[in-house]
Amino acid sequence: MRAIMRGLTDAEFERLYGTEDQCLAAWVKVRQAAGMSCPRCGNPKSYVYDRRVGCTRCDMRWSITSGSVMADTKLPLTIWFRAMHLMSSTKQCISAVELGRRLGVSYPTAWYLHKRLRHAMTQESDRCQLGAPAEGGWTPIVEADDVYLGGERNEGSGTAGKTRVIAAAERWPNGRMGAVVMRVVNSFSNQAAAAFRDSHIVPGAVVHTDGTKAFGVFGEAGRTHVATVTGGKRPERERGGPFFNVNTLISNLSTALKATYKVFSPKHLPNYLGAFCWTTNHRRNMPGMIGALCIAAASASRLTRRTVYATGSIG
Numbered sequence: 001m002r003a004i005m006r007g008l009t010d011a012e013f014e015r016l017y018g019t020e021d022q023c024l025a026a027w028v029k030v031r032q033a034a035g036m037s038c039p040r041c042g043n044p045k046s047y048v049y050d051r052r053v054g055c056t057r058c059d060m061r062w063s064i065t066s067g068s069v070m071a072d073t074k075l076p077l078t079i080w081f082r083a084m085h086l087m088s089s090t091k092q093c094i095s096a097v098e099l100g101r102r103l104g105v106s107y108p109t110a111w112y113l114h115k116r117l118r119h120a121m122t123q124e125s126d127r128c129q130l131g132a133p134a135e136g137g138w139t140p141i142v143e144a145d146d147v148y149l150g151g152e153r154n155e156g157s158g159t160a161g162k163t164r165v166i167a168a169a170e171r172w173p174n175g176r177m178g179a180v181v182m183r184v185v186n187s188f189s190n191q192a193a194a195a196f197r198d199s200h201i202v203p204g205a206v207v208h209t210d211g212t213k214a215f216g217v218f219g220e221a222g223r224t225h226v227a228t229v230t231g232g233k234r235p236e237r238e239r240g241g242p243f244f245n246v247n248t249l250i251s252n253l254s255t256a257l258k259a260t261y262k263v264f265s266p267k268h269l270p271n272y273l274g275a276f277c278w279t280t281n282h283r284r285n286m287p288g289m290i291g292a293l294c295i296a297a298a299s300a301s302r303l304t305r306r307t308v309y310a311t312g313s314i315g
């Protein structure tokens with residue numbers, strides 16, 4: 001039995017982030033660590049007073065949230081931090097409705113908060129690369145698979161209406177799962193697989209797949225591809241098998257999707273996958289989730305309501 005990893009309890013959260021001052025201090029620390037140069041003169045030295053930052057050289061002043069996913073927020077930081085706590089402490093990816101109920105804010109407010117934090121998680125997940133050696137010299141193998149999600153209920157009845165996803169997970173020599181990536185693709189074409197490879201698999205990595213044709217490109221551009229043809233059947237599921245980790249990832253995703261949505265909707269999926277992979281990639285440090293999500297929020301681009309509406313993504 002593996003140890004149960006848990007995040008902060010509500011009491012621990014209250015003790016660490018219960019007041020506006022505590023949240024502001026935590027947020028300032030993250031922003032200062034990333035560097036807060038003056039947007040006008042580039043001076044790296046600045047001072048903070050309340051939620052404002054000032055340049056020590058020129059008279060430029062700006063908000064402590066500007067240039068991050070929290071830009072232009074009117075909400076207290078305690079609401080943001082509580083949202084981060086709720087969105088990172090469950091595997092099942094809390095919905096916007098549930099978030100609003102737990103925070104005691106209106107649905108539109110919860111919806112926009114939810115969008116912005118998922119956007120921050122997704123941007124970080126989009127930068128994730130698999131297959132790099134660790135400092136000790138061990139190198140993980142990358143397991144990749146093609147997945148069809150949603151569409152018609154009866155499985156095995158073809159791929160009409162389904163959303164295509166490339167899923168990949170690292171397997172360390174001891175069998176344990178490392179980092180994971182999942183991306184929606186238009187088709188399982190060579191072009192889509194090559195784009196996935198270039199964004200998410202480091203040169204020199206070894207990639208194992210079940211022989212899906214397009215995945216041949218995983219063996220190009222300095223990577224090595226090992227195909228195990230499974231004849232259309234799911235490859236073996238025992239721990240340590242060549243696809244155990246990616247199969248576990250896909251089955252965890254499917255459980256989480258069922259728990260979050262009554263009806264599957266493909267338009268939710270890219271950000272859902274981003275958040276799901278983000279949570280999976282940080283699961284080994286559950287108590288540090290809020291700090292990690294602050295870092296993601298600080299480095300994510302601004303997301304305006306107009307952008308969210310323009311992409312037609314609701315929920």
Ligand SMILES: [Zn+2]
Pocket residue numbers: 038039040041042043055056057058059060
């Ligand atoms: Zn300045």
